[in-house]
Amino acid sequence: MFLLALFILASQTVTGLPYHQRSVLWNTLAGIPISPRQEHATVALEDSVYILGGVVPDPSNTSIYLTTDLVQRYNIREDTWNTLASMPIALNHVNAATVDGKLYVLGALAVASDGAWRATTEASFVYDPSEDAWDVLGSIPIEHARGSASVGVHGTSVHLAGGMRILHAVQGGEQDTVDTVSIYDTLTDTWTSAPGAAAALPEGRNHACSAVVNQTFFVIGGRTEGQVNVKDTVFTLDLEDPAAGWSTRSSRMPTARGGLACGTVENAVYTFGGEGNPANGSKGVFDQVEKYDTLADRWTELAPMPTPVHGTYAAAVSNAIYVPGGGISIGGAAISTLQVLAV
Structure with a gap:
């Protein structure tokens, strides 16, 4: 019933907007329980949206953020959340994908002894929703370990492009970027x-968003070192012929940004929010929503986000795209809000 209501709303127009900004509608759903959340992974599986890991405010000092192992599931039909079995270790900037009804974590950042968030080779496990249980996979080879990668699924393989190995979450702290592209085979538990x-x-890119449309892997926007070195590029890889290499689309995202989220409906990729906005004062967050027609190689601006965020992912189910949590200020300020766009 809830999805049907969203589709009906999506067919309405928002008056007062230019024509190209109509035929979309934002709504706010039941918020994330327990704690605000950002730098988590978001994936869709059947009629649910899952969020994994990330950072949450320390209850005793909300200016401090703690990395979490928390996993939560949002039931779309019931507009409710429940807490699932925790990940084996606490992680942020999680690389996650769904393959054959299971949920894979394939790299992330963890808190190191020096307090920095560093890539860990142990962030490799799979979740079975039917059993609410995690199985630990083989360690990630050091050359493939990182968080904040762009993730795309092709058959039973998961492709990871770019990412970062260190993020020292202090003013001016060290951040790096990699250009590595890895493939994880879910059948053999091997990396190449x-x-x-x-x-x-x-x-190199980190904090980019990604999509797979018609066997093409898209890596959109993102940044290099630092929060303000944001990009507007669209890189593509034909997953049927990966040896041919990467291409760069001629049409660039209208608003360069990193820390953005994106979701795919049919042949279009919708991009949301992001970090590194000099026009947003001290908050530094984008409210832009831009639609990319992958067939026509054309961008369209849509109505902005009700609450601008960065540091989250989006997940599409049918004609709705869910954007849970995120930060409302550059660096931090996590929220619990679940925003959904019907298209």
């Missing part, structure tokens, strides 16, 4: 580098 010219992105 992408073949030939696909083994590296045209330029």
Whole structure:
């Protein structure tokens, strides 16, 4: 019933907007329980949206953020949340994907002894929703370990492009960026580098968003070192012929940004929010929503987010895209809000 209501609303127009900004509608749903959340992974599986790990405010000092192992599921039909079995270790900037009804964590950042968030080779496990249980997979080879990668699924393989190995979450702290492209085979629990010219992105990226449309892997926007070195590029890889290497689309995202989220409906990728906005004062967060027609290689601006965020992912189910949590100020300020766009 809830999805049907969303589709009916999506067919209405928002008056007062230019024509190209109509035919979409935002709504706010039941918020994330227990704690505000950001730098978590978001994936969809059947009629549910899952959020994994990330950072949450310390209850005793909300200016301090703690990395969490918390996993929560949002039931779309019931507009309710429940807490699931925790991940084996606490992680942020989680790389996650769903393959054959299971949920995979394939790299992330964890708190190191020096307090920095560093890539860990132990962030490799799989969740079975039917049993509410995690199984630990083989360790990630050090050359493939990172968080904040762009993730795309092709058959039973998961592709990871770019990412970062260190984020020192203090003013001016060290951050890096990699251009590595890896493939994880869910059937054999093995990691390899992408073949030939696909083994590296045209330029390193972290905090980019990603999508797979018609067997093409898209890596959109993102940043290099630091929160303000944001990009507007669209890199693509043909997953049927990865050895041919990466291409750069001629049409660039209208608003360069990192820390953005995106969701895919049919042949279009919708991009949301992000970090590094000099026009937003001290908050530094984007409210932009831009639609990319992957077939026409064309961008369209849509109505902005009701609450601008960065540091989250989006998940599409049918004609709705869910954006849970995120930060409302550059660096931090996590929220519990679940925003949904019907398209």
